[in-house]
Amino acid sequence: MKIYGEYDVVIVGGGTSGVSAAIAAARVGAKTMLIERFGALGGQMNISGPPGFAYALLWNRRGEKCVAGIIEETHHRLEKEGHAMPYPKNPQETTYAFVDPDWWGLMIFEMMTENHVNLLLHSLAVDVIKEGDAVRGVIVENTSGRMAVMGKVIIDCSGEGDIASRAGVPYEKIPKEEIEIEPPSISFTMDGVDWDKLIKYIREHAEELLDAWAVRGTLTKTEEEVKRQRVKLYQSFRTIDDLVKIGCITFGKLTRELVARGEYHEFGDLGFFFTPREGGKWQAIFQHSSQVRQCDATDITELTAGEVEARRQVAIALKAARKYIPGFENAYLSRITGYLRIRETRRVMGDYKMVLADVQAARKFPDVIGKSVQGMGAFHTATIDTITVIPGHHGIGDNGSFDLPYRILVPQKVENMLIAGKHVSAERNCYLRFLPDTMVTGQAAGVAAGLCVKRGITPRQLEKDVSELQDILQKQGAILFGTH
Amino acid sequence: MEIFGSYDVVVVGGGTEGVSAAIAAARAGANTILVERLGALGGQMNVQGPPGFAYAHMFNPRGEQVIGGIVEETHNRLLKDGHALPHLKPQWRAGYTFSYVDPDWWGLLMFEMMAENGVNLLLHSLAVDVVKEGNTVRGIIVENTSGRQAVLGKVIIDCTGEGDICVRAGAPYEKRAREHLMRPSIAFTVDGVNWEVILKYIKENPDEFQFRTHPYLQMSKDEMWKQIKAIKKIEEIGNVPDGWFSIVEKGVKNGEMHQFGTVGFFLTPREGGVIQAHFQHSAHVPDCDATDVRDLTNAEVEARRQAVMAWKFIKKRIPGFEKAYITRVTPEIRVRETRRILCDYKITEKDIAAGKKFKDVIGKDQYQAGGQHMKMSTMLDPNAIYAKDGGSTDIPYRSLVPKDLEGLLVAGKPICTDETTYKRFIVSTMVTGQAAGVAAAVCAKKGITPRELEKDVKEVQDILVKQGAILYGTH
Numbered sequence: 001m002k003i004y005g006e007y008d009v010v011i012v013g014g015g016t017s018g019v020s021a022a023i024a025a026a027r028v029g030a031k032t033m034l035i036e037r038f039g040a041l042g043g044q045m046n047i048s049g050p051p052g053f054a055y056a057l058l059w060n061r062r063g064e065k066c067v068a069g070i071i072e073e074t075h076h077r078l079e080k081e082g083h084a085m086p087y088p089k090n091p092q093e094t095t096y097a098f099v100d101p102d103w104w105g106l107m108i109f110e111m112m113t114e115n116h117v118n119l120l121l122h123s124l125a126v127d128v129i130k131e132g133d134a135v136r137g138v139i140v141e142n143t144s145g146r147m148a149v150m151g152k153v154i155i156d157c158s159g160e161g162d163i164a165s166r167a168g169v170p171y172e173k174i175p176k177e178e179i180e181i182e183p184p185s186i187s188f189t190m191d192g193v194d195w196d197k198l199i200k201y202i203r204e205h206a207e208e209l210l211d212a213w214a215v216r217g218t219l220t221k222t223e224e225e226v227k228r229q230r231v232k233l234y235q236s237f238r239t240i241d242d243l244v245k246i247g248c249i250t251f252g253k254l255t256r257e258l259v260a261r262g263e264y265h266e267f268g269d270l271g272f273f274f275t276p277r278e279g280g281k282w283q284a285i286f287q288h289s290s291q292v293r294q295c296d297a298t299d300i301t302e303l304t305a306g307e308v309e310a311r312r313q314v315a316i317a318l319k320a321a322r323k324y325i326p327g328f329e330n331a332y333l334s335r336i337t338g339y340l341r342i343r344e345t346r347r348v349m350g351d352y353k354m355v356l357a358d359v360q361a362a363r364k365f366p367d368v369i370g371k372s373v374q375g376m377g378a379f380h381t382a383t384i385d386t387i388t389v390i391p392g393h394h395g396i397g398d399n400g401s402f403d404l405p406y407r408i409l410v411p412q413k414v415e416n417m418l419i420a421g422k423h424v425s426a427e428r429n430c431y432l433r434f435l436p437d438t439m440v441t442g443q444a445a446g447v448a449a450g451l452c453v454k455r456g457i458t459p460r461q462l463e464k465d466v467s468e469l470q471d472i473l474q475k476q477g478a479i480l481f482g483t484h
Numbered sequence: 485m486e487i488f489g490s491y492d493v494v495v496v497g498g499g500t501e502g503v504s505a506a507i508a509a510a511r512a513g514a515n516t517i518l519v520e521r522l523g524a525l526g527g528q529m530n531v532q533g534p535p536g537f538a539y540a541h542m543f544n545p546r547g548e549q550v551i552g553g554i555v556e557e558t559h560n561r562l563l564k565d566g567h568a569l570p571h572l573k574p575q576w577r578a579g580y581t582f583s584y585v586d587p588d589w590w591g592l593l594m595f596e597m598m599a600e601n602g603v604n605l606l607l608h609s610l611a612v613d614v615v616k617e618g619n620t621v622r623g624i625i626v627e628n629t630s631g632r633q634a635v636l637g638k639v640i641i642d643c644t645g646e647g648d649i650c651v652r653a654g655a656p657y658e659k660r661a662r663e664h665l666m667r668p669s670i671a672f673t674v675d676g677v678n679w680e681v682i683l684k685y686i687k688e689n690p691d692e693f694q695f696r697t698h699p700y701l702q703m704s705k706d707e708m709w710k711q712i713k714a715i716k717k718i719e720e721i722g723n724v725p726d727g728w729f730s731i732v733e734k735g736v737k738n739g740e741m742h743q744f745g746t747v748g749f750f751l752t753p754r755e756g757g758v759i760q761a762h763f764q765h766s767a768h769v770p771d772c773d774a775t776d777v778r779d780l781t782n783a784e785v786e787a788r789r790q791a792v793m794a795w796k797f798i799k800k801r802i803p804g805f806e807k808a809y810i811t812r813v814t815p816e817i818r819v820r821e822t823r824r825i826l827c828d829y830k831i832t833e834k835d836i837a838a839g840k841k842f843k844d845v846i847g848k849d850q851y852q853a854g855g856q857h858m859k860m861s862t863m864l865d866p867n868a869i870y871a872k873d874g875g876s877t878d879i880p881y882r883s884l885v886p887k888d889l890e891g892l893l894v895a896g897k898p899i900c901t902d903e904t905t906y907k908r909f910i911v912s913t914m915v916t917g918q919a920a921g922v923a924a925a926v927c928a929k930k931g932i933t934p935r936e937l938e939k940d941v942k943e944v945q946d947i948l949v950k951q952g953a954i955l956y957g958t959h
Contacts, residue, residue, distance in 0.1 A: 004777075037610075038522070039532075039784050039816030047815050048523075102672075102813040109788045121781040122816075124521075124610045126627045141612045141627050143648065144777040162629065188588075191675055191811060192758060278799075278809035281676065300488075300630040304607040307523045311595040322755070332755035334675065335812045336588045338531055339523020339608070 001139070002147040004120065007033040008453040009446070010151030012125045012138055015043020016435050017421030017442030018157035019108050020070045024446030025155075026115040028472055030453050032446075033149060034117050035140060037124040041112070043159065045435060046105035048341035049187060052248055052273035052287060054435045055084070055097045057373050061218075061399035062484055063092035066371040069478035071439045074111075078103060085244065085276050096247040098276050102335075120149065125158070128167045134415045135167050153449035153459060154417050157442060160298055161346040161423035169411040169419075171346040174428055176294060182344035182433075183267070183291035183382040186310040189275055190284045190321065191334040195240040198327030202249070206234035211252030213269065213288075213387035219394040240282050244274045250288075254324055255384050264320045265313050267291045267382040283334060287341070289317035293382035297342040306340055343380055343433060350425030351463065352407035356390075359430050362397045365405035367466045368480050369448070369473060370440035373401045376430040390429065400484025404432070406466050409445050415458045420445035440478070447472050485625070486633045488606065491517045492928035493921070494637030496611045496624055499527025500910050501896035501917030502643035503594050504554045508921030509641075510601040512947055514928050516921075517604040519611055519626060519635060525598070527645065529910060530591035532818035533671060536723055536750035536764055538585070538910045542571065544850040545579035545700035545874035546959055551848065551911045553918050553953035558593060559583050567593075569753045574722050576711040578698040579850060579874070582722045584753050606635065611644070614653045620890040620933075621653050639924035639934060640892050643917060646775055647823040647898035655886040655894075656826040660903060662773045666820035666857040667744075670787035671764035672795060673752050673812040674805070679718045679759065681804035686724065687713050693727035700874035718759055723750045726765060731801050741797040742790050744768045760811065764818070766794035768857075774819040787817050820857055820908060827900035828938060829882035836905055839871035842880035844941045845955050846923070846948060847915035850876040854904040869904070875959025879907070881941045884920050890933045895920035915953070922947045 009025040011018050014036030022034040040047050045054060055075055058067040075097055078084040083103040088094045112119060123142040128135055129150070137150035156163035161171050174181060202209060210227050217223040237243055250271030258264035268291040272284040290313035295306035314336065321328050357363075359376045375395030381388050396402060408425040409418045419425070420441040422433035432441065448469050452459055462469065470480055493509040495502050498520030506518040524531050529538055539559055542551040549556075562568035567589035572582040598605060608628050615623035615634055623636035642649035647657055659665075686693055690709050697703050715721055726748035735741030745768045749761040767790035772783040791813070799805050833853035834840075854868035871877055883900040884893050894900075895916040897908045907916065923944050927937050937944065945955055 039780075100810075102810055105813065105815075106788050106792050109785055110792075113785060113789075119781050119785065120777065121784050122777060124627055126612075126632070141610055142777045143646070143775050143780060146612065160629070189811075192754075192756065277675075277811065279676070279807055281809050283811070298629050300606065300609060300628045300633075303523075303629060304605050307607050308595055308599065308605065311592055312599075315592050315596070330756050332758055333586070333588050334754065334760075336591065338815055 002145065004147040004149045005033065006150040007031050007118065008152050009155065009449040010138060010149055011035065011155045011157050012163050013157035013159060014041040015157060015159055015421065016045050017438040020439040020442030021155050021157055021420055021446035022117045023070055023111055023115050024443040024476060025450040026117045027476065028447055028450035030450035032117050033120060033151065035120045035123050035125055035138070035149060039121050040105060041108045042105045044341050046101040048337045048339055050101045051341065051435055055099050056095050056247060057434070058097065058436060059091035059095050060373045060396070060401045060484060061092055063090070064483040066373050066401040066479055066483050067436045067440060069440065069443050069473065069476055071436055073477060074104065074107065075099060077107060082278055083276070088245065094245045094247065096245065098244065098274055100276050125163060128163060130167060133413065135417045138163060152416065152453045155445045155449055156417065156419045157421050159342065159421050159423065161348040161419065164348040164411050164417065164419055165346060167414050167417060169413055170349045172349065173346050176296060180381055181294055181296060182380040183293055184295055184297060184306055184310065184340040184342045185287050186290045186314050186340055187285055187287035187337045188314055188318065188333055189335040190328065190331040192331045193284055194327040194330065195282065199237050199240065199243055201326035202234050203237055206231040208253050209234060209249065212250035212271065213385060214248060214250065216389065219399060244282060248273045251325060258320055258324060259384060265316050266384060267293060267313055269384055269386045270317060270320060270325065286317060286321070288386045290314045291380065291382040296345070297340070298345050310340055344431065346423050347426055347428065347431065348419050348423045349412050350408050350419065351410045351412065352405050352425060354408055354426035354430050354432065356427065356429035359402050360397050362400045362402050362484065365403040367406040367463065368403040369406045369444035369469065370404045370478055370480065371401040371483065372404060372432065372437050374434050374437065398484050404441060406444065406448065406469065407463055409441060409448065410459050410463060415460060418445040418449055418459050443476065443478060444473060447476065486631065488633040488635045489517065490636040491515050491604065492638050493641065493924040494519065494624060494635055495641045495643055496649050497643035497645060498525040499643060499645055499896065500529050501913040504914040504917030505641050505643055505895055505921035506603045507554060507597055507601050508918040508951060509925040510603045511951060512922050512925035514925035517606055517635060518598070519606045519609050519624065521610045523607050524591060525594045526591045528818050530587040532814050532816045534587045535818065535910060539583040540581060541579065541850055541909065541911060542583055543573055543579070543581045544876050544959060545698040547573065548958040550850050550876040550954055550958050551915060553915060553948070553951055555911050555914045557952055558590065559585060562586065562589055562593060566755050569719055572719060572722055574720060576697055576703060576708050577722060578701040580696055580698065580722060584751050586753055611649060614649060616653060619888060621892045624649060638928040641920045641924055642892065642894045643896050645819065645896050647825045647894060650825045650886050650892065650894055651823065653889055653892060655889055657823045658826065659823045662771055665773060665822065667768035667770055668772055668774060668783055668787065668817040668819045669764050670767045670791045670817050671762060671814045672791055672810050673760050673762045674808045675760045675811045676808045677761050678804040678807065683715065683718060685803050686727070692729050693724065696725065699870055719751065724748050728802055735797050735801060742793050744770065744790050745794060747798055747802060767791040769817065773822065775822050783817050821906060823898050824901055824906065825894045825898045826887045827883050827894065828885045828887065829880050829900060831879065831883050831901040831905050833869050833902060833904045836871060836877050837869045839873055839875040839959065840877055842878040844881040844938065845878040846881045846919035846944065847879045847953055847955065848876040848958065849879060849907065849912050851909055873959050879916060881919065881923065881944065882938055884916060885934050885938060890935060893920040893924055893934050918951065918953060919944070919948060922951070
C-alpha cells in the first residue's frame with residue numbers, strides 16, 4: 001500500500017479535540033499530522049454545531065476559573081477581533097462566553113498554519129496498522145485512493161472511538177433496549193429577530209418561562225429559590241446584551257401547547273442559545289429543536305435515518321418559531337448545520353475510568369491534565385423536556401471542579417495510542433462529551449504524544465511520571481492546580 | 485464482504501445531479517438508493533455553495549425557457565413558500581437570467597423530496613471502489629462507520645462530480661493540465677448590507693463595474709447604463725459579478741487585498757424579502773487538482789486565507805458593507821473543474837456554435853462555450869462561442885454513457901464534452917442528473933444496458949417530458 005507519510009504524531013479527526021491535540025503536539029516540537037474526513041476543521045464547534053455549552057462552564061460555581069489553555073487562547077483571540085462575547089464579570093452567576101463559530105473555523109485554519117501542523121483533509125480513516133499490540137498507523141481512503149499514514153503515536157480524536165475500536169480496544173456503549181441514547185441534533189441559526197419585542201415579552205411573562213430545562217435546583221439552592229431568582233432576573237432585562245448572559249431561553253409552556261395542538265413535534269423544546277456576529281449583532285441558534293430518538297450513530301442505517309428525521313423536525317421548528325415566538329415574526333433561517341451533531345456513542349476504556357463518584361467528590365488526581373466543571377448526571381432525551389437528571393445528584397460536591405487524570409486518555413490493550421474527546425474513558429454518568437472537555441483532553445493528549453516521541457517511550461510508560469507533561473500544559477496556559 | 489443491499493439504481497454522490505437522478509429514477513419506478521459521503525444532500529448548491537449561477541440561465545437570450553424539470557419544480561416550490569425570488573430576466577442582460585433560491589431551505593426541501601419519492605439513502609458513506617464483472621459494473625464499495633460494504637445495482641450512476649466511480653471502473657477520461665484547471669473557491673455570505681449605498685455607488689461609477697450583457701443583444705454600453713440607472717432594488721440587477729475596480733486595485737497595491745479574486749457578489753434571498761450578499765469570487769486557489777488529495781488539502785487552507793483577507797478588505801473599503809457581517813462560510817471548497825469522462829458522444833464547441841439539436845436529446849443548455857472561470861473574473865473570455873441564433877444546444881443521451889463499460893451512466897460536470905463546453909453549471913448538472921435517473925430506471929425495467937438504450941431513447945424522452953423537462957420547441 002502507498003504510504004502517504006510518516007510523522008511523530010498522527011491525529012485522526014479534526015474536530016474540537018483533534019485541532020487542540022494538533023496545535024499542542026506541534027508546539028512541543030512534534031512533526032504532526034491531522035487527518036479529517038471533511039474539508040473543514042472544527043467538527044461540533046462550527047460544522048455540526050456549536051453546542052450551547054461550547055464556550056461555557058470554564059468557571060466553577062465559586063467563580064474560580066478552572067478551564068483554560070487553547071480554549072481560552074482561541075476565545076481571547078476572537079474577542080480581540082470582535083468575534084466573541086467577553087468573559088462574564090460574575091462567573092459564579094453566569095458562565096457563557098459565546099464565540100462566532102464561522103470565524104472560529106477560519107481562525108483554526110490560521111492556527112494550523114502558524115503551528116506548522118500538516119493536514120490531510122477529505123480523508124476517511126478506515127483501518128489501523130498494528131504490529132502485535134503496537135499501533136503503527138492508520139489507513140485512509142480519499143480521492144487519491146487508499147493509503148497508509150504512519151506515526152509514532154496515534155491519537156484517536158474521531159469523537160466516536162472509531163480508531164480505538166478498530167484497533168481492538170474495549171469500549172462501552174449503553175444498552176439501547178434499556179436506556180435512551182442521548183439524541184443527535186441538527187442546529188439552525190435565525191437572524192432578523194426583534195430582540196426588543198422578545199425582551200419586553202420575557203419581562204412581562206417571566207413566570208411563564210420557568211418551564212425550562214435550565215431552571216432546576218442546585219447543590220445550594222432549591223428549585224423554588226432558583227425560580228424566584230429567575231423571575232427577578234427576567235424582569236430586570238432591558239436589552240439583548242442582558243439576555244445573552246443567561247445563555248439560553250426555553251419556551252417550555254409554548255412547546256407543550258403547540259405539541260398538544262399538533263403544531264410542533266414532541267422530540268425537543270423550542271428554545272435557543274446565541275451566536276455573536278461582527279459589530280455586536282446577535283443571532284438565535286436552536287439546537288434542541290431537533291432530537292432524534294434512539295439513533296445509534298455507529299450504525300450507518302440509523303445514522304442515515306437520523307439525518308432525515310432531524311431535518312423533518314427542523315422544518316417544523318422553523319415554522320413554529322416564526323409563527324409563535326414573540327419577536328420572531330420576521331426572523332429567517334440564516335445557517336443550518338451540515339450534518340448531525342452526535343451526542344453519544346462509544347466510551348473507550350482506558351487505564352482509569354472516571355466515575356460519577358469522582359465528580360461528586362470533586363476528586364483531584366496526581367496525574368491531572370486538566371479540569372472540568374460540568375456537573376454531570378444530566379442527559380439529553382428526545383422529549384419536550386430535553387434534559388433528564390439523575391435523581392438526588394447535584395453536581396460537583398463543593399461547587400468546585402474535578403480533575404481529569406492522564407490515564408483516561410491511555411486506551412487498554414494497545415500501545416502507541418491515545419484517545420481524546422468525548423469517548424475518553426468514563427462511565428456513562430460522567431460522559432465527558434462537552435466541548436471544553438474535548439479541547440482540554442485534546443490538548444493534553446497532544447502534549448503527551450509529543451513528549452512520548454521526544455523521549456522514545458509509549459503513552460503507557462509516560463503514566464509513571466507526568467510531571468513534565470503537567471509543566472508543559474501549564475506553560476501552554478492550562479489550569480491544573482490551585483482551584484476547588 | 486457485507487452487502488448493504490441490492491437496488492435497481494444506485495446513485496453515487498448526493499450533489500445536485502445525484503439528488504435529481506435519484507428523484508427521477510424513483511419516479512420512473514426504480515428501487516433507488518442515493519449514496520453520499522456527507523450527512524447532507526445538495527453538494528455545491530447548499531454545502532459548498534451556491535455558485536452564483538446556481539439557478540440561472542434557465543432562459544435563452546431570446547427569452548425562451550430552456551430548462552424545466554426538477555430545476556423548475558424545486559424553484560416553484562420554494563417560491564411558493566417564500567424561499568426564492570421569481571425568475572429575474574433583466575432586459576438589458578438577455579440570457580443572464582437568475583432564479584435565486586434560499587440554499588438552506590433548498591437543502592431541507594431535498595430531504596423532503598427524498599422521503600416523498602421513496603428514495604433510499606445511505607449517508608456518511610464514501611464510495612471507494614467498484615464491483616465489476618468483466619466490463620460490467622455491478623455495484624460499488626463504500627466505507628462508513630459500520631465498516632466496508634458493497635452496494636449492488638442494475639445500473640450505477642456516477643454523480644460524484646469528479647467522475648470518481650467511472651475512473652475507478654477504468655473509464656477513459658480527459659483532464660486539463662493542473663495549471664489550467666479552473667480554480668476552486670470558498671464562499672461566504674454576509675448580512676446587514678446597506679443596499680441603498682451599494683446601488684447608489686454603482687449608478688454613480690459606471691467605469692468601476694463590468695456587467696455582462698449577451699452579444700445576441702448588441703447593446704451599447706450607454707444603453708446598458710441607462711437601464712442600470714433606472715434600477716430601484718438590488719434584485720433587478722441580477723448580480724454584481726465584479727467591480728469597485730480602483731478601490732480593489734489600490735487594495736492589492738497596498739497589501740490589503742490579495743490578487744486571486746475580485747469583489748463581486750450574487751444574491752441569497754431569505755424569508756420575508758431579506759437579501760444577503762454571497763461572495764464566491766473572492767477566493768480562488770491556483771494550481772489545484774482536486775483529484776490529488778495534497779492539492780485538495782492545501783487548497784482548503786489557501787482558500788480560507790484569501791477569504792479572510794478579502795472580507796476584511798471589503799468591510800473596510802467598500803461603501804455599503806461597513807456594518808455587514810459574515811453569517812455563513814461554506815465548510816468546503818467548491819471544486820470547479822477536474823475530469824471529463826469519455827463517452828459515446830463528445831459535445832464540442834462546434835455543437836454550441838451551431839445551436840445543435842440531437843435526436844437523442846435529453847435536455848438543453850444555453851451557456852456559451854468558453855465561459856471559463858478566469859483567475860480574475862474581470863476577464864471575460866474573448867474567445868467564447870455563443871449559439872448562433874441566441875438559442876440553446878441539446879445535450880444528447882450518448883454523452884452520459886461512458887466508453888468501454890456497461891451498467892454505468894455519468895451525470896453532472898464530468899459528462900463527455902470538450903474543454904470549452906464543460907457542463908459544470910448547476911442547471912446542467914440537474915438536467916443530466918434527471919436524464920440519467922430516468923434512463924437508468926428504464927434500463928432496469930427493460931433489462932437492458934445503458935448502451936443498448938442508445939438505440940431507442942423515445943421512452944426516456946417521453947418520461948422526461950412528463951417530468952417537466954424541456955426537450956423540444958425552442959431555438
